[in-house]
Amino acid sequence: MKSSNSRQGRRKIFVWIVLGCVALAVGYTSRVLLRANAETIHAQVEAQAQGQVTPLSIAEQRELEAIQNQPHLVFLHQEVPDYGKLTLASLDPVLSKSVQTMFRCDRVYYAAGNGICLLYDTSTAPIGHLAPIPVEVMLFGSDLKPRHQFTVEGTPSRARISPDGKYAAFTVFVTGHSYGDANLSTATILLDTATGKNLGNLEEFETWKDGRLFQAPDFNFWGVTFARDSNRFYATLQHGNAIYLVQGDIAARKLTVLHEGIECPALSPDETRIAFKKRAPSIIPGMMPNWQLTVLDLTTMKETELAEKDSVDDQVEWLDNNHILYQKDDPDPSKWPSIFVVPADGTGQPEVLIPSATSPAVVR
């Protein structure tokens, strides 16, 4: 009799626990639904995709235009809740004025009145850890409003605009998450900024090596950098374990292999040097390689290792002909990456230029 009593008692407790859990689930969910009007990152991203970025105040707008009329830096703020907010800062003197906008990106680049923004599309993020997340690709102007946009699947990686603003290029990982992954697959796509037209994946271009057509199904391209004559560009080609520097011709839809071992090239403003990350393979297969920032002199073909000795996985940006900017993760994973500056001739020391920021673009 006693055991059946205690069994009944336990059933009663069980019912109360179930009721409590239902109340918690319903209560918490409705509380979140009621705060739906509040400023959530998600709501902003959706608004941005529809071209409705929260406007700046009149004073901020004036400040923004003042910065845009002189040499300035464009970068992305990193700390939550301002994660990914596009920020403009004056260059002379550095950071004397800055304005944070409500426009968000995961990778950005800007040149000659044209910008490209890669943004994870959180509104349609799928369930399941193996499915790629959709990425919004947006081409925008100085008013920070998207002019052309479309969705690709993958992980945002690199973005560039040609110095005259005519072309844009971007790279996403289709599979894999880093340039060290064994099963990496990338897509690098060229765009016409005026029309938003897709000019093709670099894998569709003809590749030439030592005067012969060079083809393989495992080709991966990434890291486009444009020359001042915007028809010419440079990029990285991976075939098997080999990494090549290729020179591209947009009009001829042609790529030529120039040199081996150059990854994520960035052409200097005077077009005499290429800064890149030099890969030192890791001893253990499957581990991330180590990348040393290096500058290649295009006339002497001499390589100079820069003073930054930590591994850097970024396509760098030239601040001027003597300094480069790049983003580097903090060794503490709970801290945000920052933008560093280092002399381009191997001297000096790396210094933090902008803490908790990524994706620098120098606009002159």
Add this chain to the structure above:
Amino acid sequence: MYPIENSSDLIKNKRKHLFSREMWVGVGINVFFLGLTSLLTDISSEMVTATLPLYLLLTLRLAPLQFGLIDGLNQGASVLVRVASGLIADRWRRAKEVATAGYAFSAICRIGLLLVGRNWLALSGVVLLDRIGKGIRTSPRDSMIAASVSSEKLGTAFGVHRAMDTAGAMLGPLVAAGFLALAPGSYDVVFIVSFCFAIVGVAVIGLLVESPAASPTAATDSPSVSSRTVVQLLARPNFRALVLISSALALTTLSDNFIFLTFQRRFTFSLSLFPLLYVGVALVYMVFAIPVGRLADRLGKQYIFVAGYGILAVVYGLLLLPGLPQALGWGILLLQGLYYAATDGVLAALASAILPEQWRTTGLAIMTTGTGLARLFASLGYGALWTYLGPNQALGIFLLGLFITVLLAWVFLSRVERHTANEIVE
């Protein structure tokens, strides 16, 4: 005329019947409640598994490499605590309490995810704790399932449990998707609801499941349980053979990820359809778990178990076969689900049948530790073979290995049956 019974008696009898061993496909309400706990817990954990990478990436903005490390912790952590929890459960005959503690552990972790925020170390700690909870609860729970039914119904009982477990695993991502559709980007809602499911799961095992009574034979010969038990158990030829065979088979088993990657290479389709493959296989597994379990009880568990791995060998073969039409390709998913139905719960039933009741939890823990480690080595080995020799060569080597192991398993396991028969005669 039929005698008219007192209606309250009738209801009482009916209620008695509801909670009797004969109900619920003849395995009793206790197995059903244990299945319900797993169903609720799997809804809870799969809600988190399906959304955690997105939460890390989109809300916390942790780099993929960092959550690769967290994934790695997922794999190995639970192995460490399995045998210890088995020994504790057997020694103090507290399978239910140990299992409940394991479920409670994981429930707390759901809240922990929200509390730790972007602190990567604490986040890894929470994931680790969740896996430890899983390691703690699995063997005592399986041992309770075994103790809740008579030995000729073990296959069916584990079939019922695995079917419910798989149903939960399938529902979890759907529930998460539903809540994310309702409140986009609000991962905190997903975690809170997941916590609620987990707590109800803990309440089911803690308050509704009965500790199965020890059989009289187990009470009489009750030897003491100590760390030496592990050695004593492995000294028993039947059990040792089963551990060796199941581990050897696991050593040639590809993880779902690898099967699906190969599948995707063969029949090129969008990676965004990947989750559908998991759902397809789980659906087949869920539907066939009970019938295959019954078949195992009727025909002999060891035969169904080895046949399951035979089916897996066919899966490998089909993946290697050139010129296979896409329509037949979907048959591979059906076979993969059947393989699960014939091996996962059936192995637990097989082990439960040959293990002495008082050492059963420890025995089950030893076996799952063996197969878990073997599976980990299989993944590492396959990854290396894939990288250095190529995908087809790697699969070919695994097919050859699996084929040989299945043949050996067939020979050894028929002997196990004769042994068991002899022991009963003695």
